[in-house]
Amino acid sequence: MKAKTFPQMAVQLGKLSLKNPVMTASGTFGYGEEYADYVDLNRLGAIVVKGLSLQPRLGNPPPRIMETAGGMLNAIGLQNIGVDAFIEEKLPYLRQYDVAVIANIYGESYAEYQKVAKKLSAVKGVHALEVNVSCPNVKKGGLSFGTDPKVAAMVTRKVKEETDLPVIIKLTPNVTDIAAVAAAVEKAGADALSLINTLTGMSVDLKSRKPHLKNITGGLSGPAIKPVALRMVWQVVKRVAIPVIGIGGIVNAVDALEFLMVGAKAVQVGTANFINPYATTDILEGMQNYLQDNNIKDINKLIGTFNAGGSSCSG
Amino acid sequence: MKAKTFPQMAVQLGKLSLKNPVMTASGTFGYGEEYADYVDLNRLGAIVVKGLSLQPRLGNPPPRIMETAGGMLNAIGLQNIGVDAFIEEKLPYLRQYDVAVIANIYGESYAEYQKVAKKLSAVKGVHALEVNVSCPNVKKGGLSFGTDPKVAAMVTRKVKEETDLPVIIKLTPNVTDIAAVAAAVEKAGADALSLINTLTGMSVDLKSRKPHLKNITGGLSGPAIKPVALRMVWQVVKRVAIPVIGIGGIVNAVDALEFLMVGAKAVQVGTANFINPYATTDILEGMQNYLQDNNIKDINKLIGTFNAGGSSCSG
Amino acid sequence: MAKNIFIGEILRNEEIRPNYFLMKVQLPDSFDEPRPGQFVMIRIAGLSEPFLGRPISIYSYSLRKSFVEIEFLYRIAGKGTQILAGLIKSSQVEVHGPLGGSYEVFPEKENIVFIAGGIGVAPLSLLAQYLCKNVCLVPSRMNFYLGAQTAKEIVGLDKLTRLCYNIQICTDDGSQGRKSLVTQAFAEDIKKYDPANTAVYACGPKGMMKALAGILGKGKFACQVSLEERMACGTGACMGCAVAVKDKQGDVAYKRVCSDGPVFNLADVIWE
């Protein structure tokens, strides 16, 4: 590979500069170190860490996961060590790397969101906040924040008050009109959007007549949801001016490039990490190869090039 | 198989008596005759025919379908011969069979829904109406009727005014709170509910930078959506007293029994017909075998036996 | 009840040209003798990927003592055909068919003209085989125009040379046969054929068939074409495989490739 033909991979999400558009999805990459044996973290566009709450969270009782057709359900219940322990125990490790660290945050009240945001903004090594207004697994808060445009906008405003970091709002797909939520959140000052979080689903065991997940319902992720994710990204991109990060069922470079083509400025890789711990860098390499093969010198040249006008009749 | 141990399969959906709970899903079984070479139509619980509109509809330009992980997208655009041609050309054929025929209807205005309902109620051989308030493929009407509880309730009331047939409202999953729509529709007089219709999704071709479907978005169906369908059926069953018909990703007897266990009184088999034209009767036989093996004498004994209390910790 | 879904065993699955495969499958002898133009939906037995069957034309059919052998000629176009290409001998495939309608034959016509582009040779080859078997003295009356981009994409010739006396090969780059479009080669010969006494059959990429429609003009030649479209059910139920054709009134109608086709009158097809 000659340096000359090496495609330009850097993307700019508002104030946030990324080496390349490949990020990890929150909750699927631990705090980074879990995958450091597999992936050179320096090569990633950004690491989005597991959702952080003000207090440590125990999470849901097991069983927490179940496989489904082309995907999986999870009801982890946001088990995490809490924002303070993250700052003390995990962040120093991540600071060793030259990679953007994005803290995914979660609260059960506006005040909690604010406190978590404030703490993370006071320390070095956090490059942006991703606000989870969409986790469907926790009874309180979670779902409701993200499903009502007004409430989602309020969370945005509240978090923005406490931080100078770029604020990414992560949207839930479990809504009638995701573009309306996106527009409300943009107006409230969000710097970027990421979507989609998981679709709420359920799986049951006929023999025992019980749910497979102790929590009964869980979040559906993986290739099964990709068509829904792609549709929502497209709808949102048409509606807002702020950068959008595409998430949902991305397992290879073509998937990632499709999201970029539709208009996402970056992507997050989630469930794919579980079946292939090298997924993120495999995808990055695949994207670079695609650009080279197609003589595209800058990834930004591909972003948003989707021609919805209709395909010429195939075959 | 001794007659003695043959399980009782009949189910009662309000006024509608079905031989067994296995129905076909609208749009996936043509007008019945397309599958008559494969399936003894007399053995089905009911045949739900392709959505009927007042005027014949041309449908969307091709391409109309695309495979996705564990499912498919379609944007048929409700191509159909119109209610009059159905009554004249297709219904006589179906009348030869001893099977409940359910007409799926679609309109672009309240008046259109009413006219189609009226015509179908005036003829012999239609046993119930299933009202599609959820088709996401048609720009006008479609999505909006089913996503707003008030509008969905109004469609219900309007259709009920024109018919004495049982009215089943078919709900869309592309909403924030499906149970709220279900409750509104029940209050408006619906005799039963069926869910889910397809999730709106999209698929794109990286090479041509165009959508795979000429219509750009389409409806996602098949095993990929089963977890979402099961969750929604469970949420709705808890909320309403009228019978619920479960639909979404059912490909085998276990899938069907899971929906019944969660509380559906019957199921519809859709996309599965495409990959196995014998799917409906295979599922029926599988259900019967299961009941026999587990010494359950009446299918109704299984319906709603789900114990959400939480599973005992597996393995 | 029809029983036209079978589990077949792969006897052979070879890459005969880069990206072009010939697959031979053994099926029970209850598999109906296909009429030329018919196809099957093929899936991998027991696998959920690809999810839907893929339509593939029947390229040849032979009834053996207690079983049937059919052949498919196919090209890797995407995921589904890629997976098919990876199957080894003895693997099992699910074969649903024969499906669809067939070419109408005119034994009385003097000239039979075939125009195939690339993999379009597959259904036309079965038609030629059928005519040889059922219509006497036909080989001398058959004219086969076979085109492809380069020599590498010329497939099916071995079988054809045993069936037709008159085969014209065309490649875009001249690497085999004439350097010309296959429609061009036919156009140059067109005066040899009396429209009233000629049956034209064509299968190939859209561009080729569209060009052919132009060449044949307004219905002087009767030309039947095989169309392709993505399919889900293959049986006429889903309306997924629609193509735009003129109905009797000349209005646009969407017909199903799987059950109204795959053979249509070229004059009826509406090109985008």
Add this chain to the structure above:
Amino acid sequence: MAKNIFIGEILRNEEIRPNYFLMKVQLPDSFDEPRPGQFVMIRIAGLSEPFLGRPISIYSYSLRKSFVEIEFLYRIAGKGTQILAGLIKSSQVEVHGPLGGSYEVFPEKENIVFIAGGIGVAPLSLLAQYLCKNVCLVPSRMNFYLGAQTAKEIVGLDKLTRLCYNIQICTDDGSQGRKSLVTQAFAEDIKKYDPANTAVYACGPKGMMKALAGILGKGKFACQVSLEERMACGTGACMGCAVAVKDKQGDVAYKRVCSDGPVFNLADVIWE
């Protein structure tokens, strides 16, 4: 960077008892020597179903000249293991591992007691193998209690008889060995063992381990158990494989079977 995902070739995959399979896989010699208790995540190479890997204990390990052979002993529990069981010789599997922690060994302890229920024999068998290889005179100090519902579910005995002198077999119905629960058989022997000088290792169904916890009482015996839970990542990232254990303060904490375990102190495990 770790390279612990390998494509392995199946050398053997046999049903040794109804629903119980022994699979032997050849892997590159860069596959690390597993410590007893470790497991792999196994998937079918190139297939998207099952979607997630399945955790399976390493049952045996042998380093050959230029490659490694590992064995798995597994039971058909559902869809994933059903698909595994259908794989024929020469099929390719994706093996991610070795993963997880291992049993702690106490070479100085006089008695080593193994208590296995059904397929739980797999990781304990590797442990016994390891001890024989690394700790001298161990066979005479090893006592293996192996239980199952009926003789049909007694697996792994051939290997064990080559490793341990003292094997007690129990079946619920007495069809092989003693008619008793395996925990019962151990309870009856318990006085033979000095708690301070005995290491107990157990693996089996939850009920068995729970019963064992009762029998062993409040920590007089040090007992390590292998736990099972559904997994997604196998590497500690997803928090999917949580089990409830007591933390240092005695409060409930959810630990990851894949990376905090799969081996836990029995005394710490909180049963539902």
